[in-house]
Amino acid sequence: MSDLFPVSVRNASVRRRGKVLVGPVDLQLGGQGTSIVIGPNGAGKTSLLKMLHGILRLGGGQISWACPTEQAQRQQAFVFQTPVMMRRSVVENIAYPLRLNKVARQEALAEATIWAERIGLGGDALQRPAVLLSGGERQKLALARALIRKPRLLFLDEPCASLDGRATREIEEILTEVAASGTRLIMSTHNMGQAQRLADEVLFVLHGKVAEFSPAEAFFAGPQTDQARAFLNGDIVE
Amino acid sequence: MQAAWLLVTLDADLVEITLRSLRVTLSALAVACLIALPLAALLAVRRFRMRRATIAVLNALMGLPPVVVGLVVYVMLSRAGPFGVLGLLFTPTAMIIAQVIIIVPLVASIAHQSLRDLWSDYHDLLISLNATQFQRICTLLWDGRRALLTAALAGFGRAIGEVGAIMIVGGNIDHATRVLTTAIALETGKGDFAMALGLGFVLIALAVAVNLSIHWLGKTESEGRW
Numbered sequence: 001m002s003d004l005f006p007v008s009v010r011n012a013s014v015r016r017r018g019k020v021l022v023g024p025v026d027l028q029l030g031g032q033g034t035s036i037v038i039g040p041n042g043a044g045k046t047s048l049l050k051m052l053h054g055i056l057r058l059g060g061g062q063i064s065w066a067c068p069t070e071q072a073q074r075q076q077a078f079v080f081q082t083p084v085m086m087r088r089s090v091v092e093n094i095a096y097p098l099r100l101n102k103v104a105r106q107e108a109l110a111e112a113t114i115w116a117e118r119i120g121l122g123g124d125a126l127q128r129p130a131v132l133l134s135g136g137e138r139q140k141l142a143l144a145r146a147l148i149r150k151p152r153l154l155f156l157d158e159p160c161a162s163l164d165g166r167a168t169r170e171i172e173e174i175l176t177e178v179a180a181s182g183t184r185l186i187m188s189t190h191n192m193g194q195a196q197r198l199a200d201e202v203l204f205v206l207h208g209k210v211a212e213f214s215p216a217e218a219f220f221a222g223p224q225t226d227q228a229r230a231f232l233n234g235d236i237v238e
Numbered sequence: 239m240q241a242a243w244l245l246v247t248l249d250a251d252l253v254e255i256t257l258r259s260l261r262v263t264l265s266a267l268a269v270a271c272l273i274a275l276p277l278a279a280l281l282a283v284r285r286f287r288m289r290r291a292t293i294a295v296l297n298a299l300m301g302l303p304p305v306v307v308g309l310v311v312y313v314m315l316s317r318a319g320p321f322g323v324l325g326l327l328f329t330p331t332a333m334i335i336a337q338v339i340i341i342v343p344l345v346a347s348i349a350h351q352s353l354r355d356l357w358s359d360y361h362d363l364l365i366s367l368n369a370t371q372f373q374r375i376c377t378l379l380w381d382g383r384r385a386l387l388t389a390a391l392a393g394f395g396r397a398i399g400e401v402g403a404i405m406i407v408g409g410n411i412d413h414a415t416r417v418l419t420t421a422i423a424l425e426t427g428k429g430d431f432a433m434a435l436g437l438g439f440v441l442i443a444l445a446v447a448v449n450l451s452i453h454w455l456g457k458t459e460s461e462g463r464w
Contacts, residue, residue: 074368
């Protein structure tokens with residue numbers, strides 16, 4: 001399967017009931033590193049991620065991957081802000097993407113067990129119904145379910161929202177490891193400390209548009225726009 | 239007293255009628271579930287023109303009058319009807335057909351409501367995982383199986399207690415198409431209330447037993463289940 005990068009986003013937008021949720025967006029994303037999407041509530045971070053991933057249909061413009069779109073979508077995964085817990089056990093949740101790809105049940109469960117143990121959900125937790133997991137465990141499960149597909153590109157929508165410091169650190173460690181193994185990460189967060197720890201580049205989103213897109217160091221040292229500067233200072237951004 | 243005696247001695251006629259009731263109802267329920275559950279899942283996952291109208295019609299058909307269904311099936315299966323050549327009128331098969339028509343909208347409607355909620359939970363995940371439409375439907379049916387039991391039980395309840403349609407298409411023929419409900423109607427008409435009551439007790443016991451065993455098999459109320 002050929003690589004999906006670089007990806008070129010041209011004039012892309014998403015509309016719903018006549019209202020523009022995202023866009024127009026113009027971006028060029030390379031195949032390495034971690035991009036952190038930040039911005040105030042309602043700025044369109046989630047919608048931007050969903051648009052890039054293809055969950056939200058484009059209302060205009062285009063997203064061009066380096067390979068056919070169908071191939072590109074198979075190389076991506078998405079971790080949602082509120083993890084979807086399927087009505088199955090932990091191990092079956094993690095194995096689900098493999099079962100969709102017609103991997104034999106035993107093989108899928110064996111692979112899922114390895115991933116579950118890797119993220120700290122092994123042992124007794126394997127057969128527990130996923131809905132009984134705590135917030136942090138759910139997020140880890142969602143991460144394992146995404147990673148079992150061995151995605152080239154992983155979208156994460158505020159994966160550490162409402163998690164405590166320890167759970168956040170555990171997730172960050174997994175993400176750092178994943179990024180080091182060559183998976184491209186695009187992640188939204190409200191946690192500026194986390195953004196500084198993980199980001200190679202930053203997309204500052206405001207009113208559905210990418211107001212600033214720059215290397216992380218440059219962004220945190222001196223944002224180009226007044227809104228980004230105000231946002232970093234903790235001021236209200238209009 | 240006579241009713242209790244019939245039950246205790248496992249009267250042969252009573253057993254035969256009871257087993258026929260079960261066979262007809264469970265067959266109808268199985269066929270209805272095969273039609274209604276995938277239909278409900280399809281309506282949940284697929285957006286198409288007239289979808290809302292289809293759901294509205296399905297909901298409206300829940301109140302389908304059984305006697306009218308019986309009449310229509312009678313006309314279709316009678317010698318002069320389009321399916322008369324099959325010779326199905328006054329057979330258990332005709333009764334099953336009538337019951338299927340009556341309970342499909344009910345099962346589909348209740349199942350659709352559960353699966354629609356499940357789909358709203360799963361929507362983004364399944365799209366993100368590039369699940370095909372068939373895979374989405376299978377996933378909803380599997381993960382929603384316990385909720386779907388409720389739909390099936392509602393269908394069973396409606397079918398086992400049905401009398402109008404099966405009386406018309408079955409004819410209430412002794413040792414052929416007589417079931418509990420038609421037998422109760424007959425015995426009441428004859429003035430044999432003891433027998434009618436006995437049959438009534440059996441019908442209630444049957445409905446409760448099937449419901450309980452399905453709940454037990456499905457472990458619907460177990461901790462950590464759905």
